[in-house]
Amino acid sequence: MARMHLTLQQLRLFEAVSRHRHFTRAAEELHLTQPAVSIQLRRLEENVGAKLFEHIGKRFFLTPAGHEMQAACNDILGRLQVLEQSLDSLDxxxxxxxxxxxxxxxxxxxxxxxxxxxxxxxxxxxxxxxxxxxxxxxxxxxxxxxxxxxxxxxxxxxxxxxxxxENLIVVAAHTQHPLSAVRSIPPLQIARERWLVREAGSGTRSAFDRYLIENDLAITPYMELGSTEAIKQGVMAGLGVSVLPISSMQLELTNGCLAVLDVQGFPLCRxxxxxxxxxxxxxxxxxxxxxxxxxxxxSDRTSPLAGGRLSASNAPGN
The missing domain is CATH 3.40.190.10 (Periplasmic binding protein-like II)
Structure with missing residues (x-):
């Protein structure tokens, strides 16, 4: 370890490059030129005595030594930030x-x-x-x-x-959906609908998957979409039903563009x-x-928005 002569500037440069996985973006963030960043990081590699980066084709990777350096940079710079903020807090x-x-x-x-x-x-x-x-x-x-x-x-x-x-997840549908006026819809009936779902790994998708497992149900998704906004647009277009956080639907519920279906077991409370x-x-x-x-x-603040809970005007059963 005595051979290392690292500077804070080198650590900040390495942290930015490893975070962005891009020399130019790191240089822009730190208001430096790309050649200046490259020179400093070459010196860092010389001080460490190991390659920290490698390019395979057009892709940029950290070497094993690079991953160790990244962890050390995050630790050192994080501790310095805590120290700086602790000193600032004294005033x-x-x-x-x-x-x-x-x-x-x-x-x-x-x-x-x-x-x-x-x-x-x-x-x-x-x-x-x-x-x-x-x-x-x-x-x-x-x-x-x-x-x-x-x-x-x-x-x-x-x-x-x-x-x-509080994260309330509900079943959303077009306002003219045949089930919008039905109360206490059984899980088996709603499972037969045409479903628009988030991508696997989404928190909302995971909550819905657990609901299906708990009710011994399975669905074949009609469409898999990568954002809540895309899901809402699809539901409003009448392409199918979906599960959505109630907090994401306030504007559409107020404007009468979406309806919340009264499905047994919903809302899912997370x-x-x-x-x-x-x-x-x-x-x-x-x-x-x-x-x-x-x-x-x-203090039971469930939403900073008006109507964060299911209000009387948009709750199933009203």
Whole structure:
């Protein structure tokens, strides 16, 4: 280890390149030229005494040594960030970055929660990545964020998961669907419908799959779509029915573009969770935001939007 003479600039450069998997994007983020980044990383490899990157065809990969360096960079830079924010907190002003990765469906409520938090703490700088569940788990494993927000926490990872927000999943249909006026629809009957579903691995899809298993049912999806917005458009076009978080349907329900079917066993009641690796030390900013989320949960805040729960006007049976 004595042979290593690493600089913080080299570690920041390597972290950015390994995160983006792209030299040009890393250079743009750090306001440097690509040649300057390449030179610094070559020097880093010389100091380490091992290749950290390799190109196979047009694809960019980290070597085994590169993965070790990535983990070390995340640890070192993360600790420095915690130190910086801890020192900043001594002046009683909460400030600094808040790095979050969240699954796509949270975009319908999380900006409202984040906005309320920023009103009280304007010096906090949120950095929000909205992506699919698979990528959120990857970022969780790589410890790239302060914490992540998802539905079901992964069972195969040692994590802390703190539920804070109610996630009601309902069966959505076109307003003129024949079943829109039917009450207490049996699971077997709804299973015969033409189904639009999210891709495998989606949290909403996983919740629906569990519902099918619990009711000893199986469906053949008519269409598999990659986003909640695509699902909503398909349902509104009359292509089929689907399961959707109620929080994603507020505008369409208000405008009478979608209906919630009264299906036995629905709504599926889940919770959104703030999740991080067990043993991780949260920065003061991250801890404050988690406390803010949990305080809302303890006060039974289920939605920052009007009608976050199934209201009398859109609930099945009314």
């Amino acid at each position: 009683d002003t909460l400030k600094g970055p808040l790095r979050l990765s969240v699954v796509t469906s949270t975009k319908y409520f999380l900006p409202h929660l984040l906005g309320s938090f920023i009103v009280d703490h304007p010096a906090v700088l949120p950095r929000l990545i909205v992506t699919n569940r698979e990528r959120v788990i990857e970022r969780l494993v790589e410890n790239l964020d302060d914490f992540v927000i998802m539905g079901q926490a992964p069972d195969d990872l040692a994590v802390e998961a703190h539920p804070f927000y 919770r959104w969770n703030a999740v991080w690796l067990k043993g991780k030390t949260l920065s003061p900013v991250a801890r404050a935001f988690v406390d803010f989320l949990l305080a809302g949960a303890s």
